[in-house]
Amino acid sequence: MGGLGAKVTIVGVGAVGSGIAFALAWGGLATELVLIDADRRRAEGEAWDLDDAAAFIKPVHIYAADYPDSAGSRVVVFSAGQPRAVGQSRLELARTNLEVLKEGFPRVLRYCPDAVHLIVTSPVDIITFAANRLADIGDERVVGLGTVLDTSRFKRMLARHLRVDPRNVHAYVVGEHGDPVPLWSRVSVAGFHLDDYCREQGLPLPDRAELLKPMLSRADEIIGRKGLTQFAASIAVARIVEAVLRDERSVLTVSGMVEGVYGLEGPNCFSLPAVVDARGRHRPLPLALNEEEMTKLRETAAHLRQVHRELGIA
Template identity: 45%
Template sequence: MSNSAVGIIGVGNVGVAAAYALFQRQIAGRLVLLDTDTRRAEGEAMDLMHGQALVGRVSVQAGDYADLAGCRVVVICAGVNQKPGENRLDLLNRNAEVFREIAGRLDRHAPEAVLVVATNPVDILTTVMQRLSSRPASRVIGTGTMLDTSRFRALLGEHYGVNPRSVHAYILGEHGDSEVPLWSSATIGGRRIVDQEVNGRRFDETALQALFERVRGAAYDIIDRKGYTNTAIGLVIAYLVRVILEDQKSVLPVSVDPAGVYGISDLCLSVPCVVGRDGVETPVPPQLSETEARGLSASAEVLRTSLAGMTIGGGDGGVSETSK
């Protein structure tokens, strides 16, 4: 178990799932939970603490920004919900104002922490946080397409009848409708699935495109059934936090500014990057097919269009959990 402290801002469905995953796996020695609903945060902290006899000693407390001093990682799951009659751009601008408040407080109280942004739209808000925070952009990471990639590998594992951990395949670009599956570099056991038989199955373009559509629509399907998604993204957050705390230097599809990789810059989207104790170290861009390259460029333009209309001002500054 790490002795490091981790903060979570926003303890709604996603924040609580992340806290539970971090607690159950003993990834941090101390968890600090923040929410504008302080009694909710206190209740969640108490509830987790009562599981120590089953899991091990992990301190969990509800706190304020001052309590984040010394945290090596702070996870941001906070934002405002859409009001009746409000358009997407209005919502983005209000969330940007919330992030301005969060950024200022984190720069004062936890200037050395790596920030993990999980609030949707994660690519837009990671870009906003990178611009607002005084810390290096490499220390502001969005969860990006880690969840999409996990879903992709899980369904490919099911399709080919293998453990998903044996599947190496990425979803890049936006965490959203314009995301891009990398079929050309997807492998199982070192065999490229596009041109080699794997476990008795050949690449079936129609079947696998339908599989990708299930990946892309997974959040909609889950929300339609249970109202929100939280458990898998909670696991994603815990995994990413562990990679940072343990300086694993793992290659993950996180949301960052590619800074010219694939000709994309000045916005955040997911590309594979080496991640360690100081956040993102370097991108590890796979070679793309022409179709994939066009798709990634189109995904970047979708995000650029959203960013172009944004301002940071107004809003009521309230912070609460938003669904993933």
């Protein structure tokens, strides 16, 4: 099993990238953190700011650098690019951030061909697909943040209704980040299906549409108030990095290449539950879905294929 002492590079240390660096440092998840950004002074500032906390965290060497210094990283987090503005379409954002990917991703691949590459740049499923097209290192080692954060939001909403710790709610959100498919048929608590648990505890069955409203609008609400989502996404990324560094074989809804699963046409890239370990993301787990969930997943797959064609990356 892999240990924690490891080198991690973060490409793009804006608000989200710096949040990821903070989460990794505070969690003691690496012994070396390399921060790369087009604005070198910004990267230096973030590195120095974190380094000043050395007396309060586990030993970690944090520094600003350039691409050659990323060599030997076990994980590379690619978070360079523009955040989504209120009202901006994913297609508009994708055109902008594809150019950022094309400029930076081949450079980090050159020095880190053996690393697991974790894509955070939005829109994450489209950018992860494009990164897989650019790379030739195996689909399992280019993964995206996917619906890991959506799944956390779903669990939180369920937990409030069920009056339990969110960590005890077993649930998944799949599909495309930003337009997710919650798998109601797979929700369980302590071995009870959702409806059975509610009956057992004397709770009303949740109004599914009402429960989902805050989950689906949360990102826009946060962006409208503070300009971007940052902390939860950073912690979600740190969780994936931890699974890789620890060789955990944890099941997470990361984004990755999908072809032949559920009979869906490919190649494509979106989130399904999959084992994540030191090698990256394994083949998605083919959970039994109901017809409504399958229909939504087919629609997601068709939509993403159309977007790939419009962007010229199909």
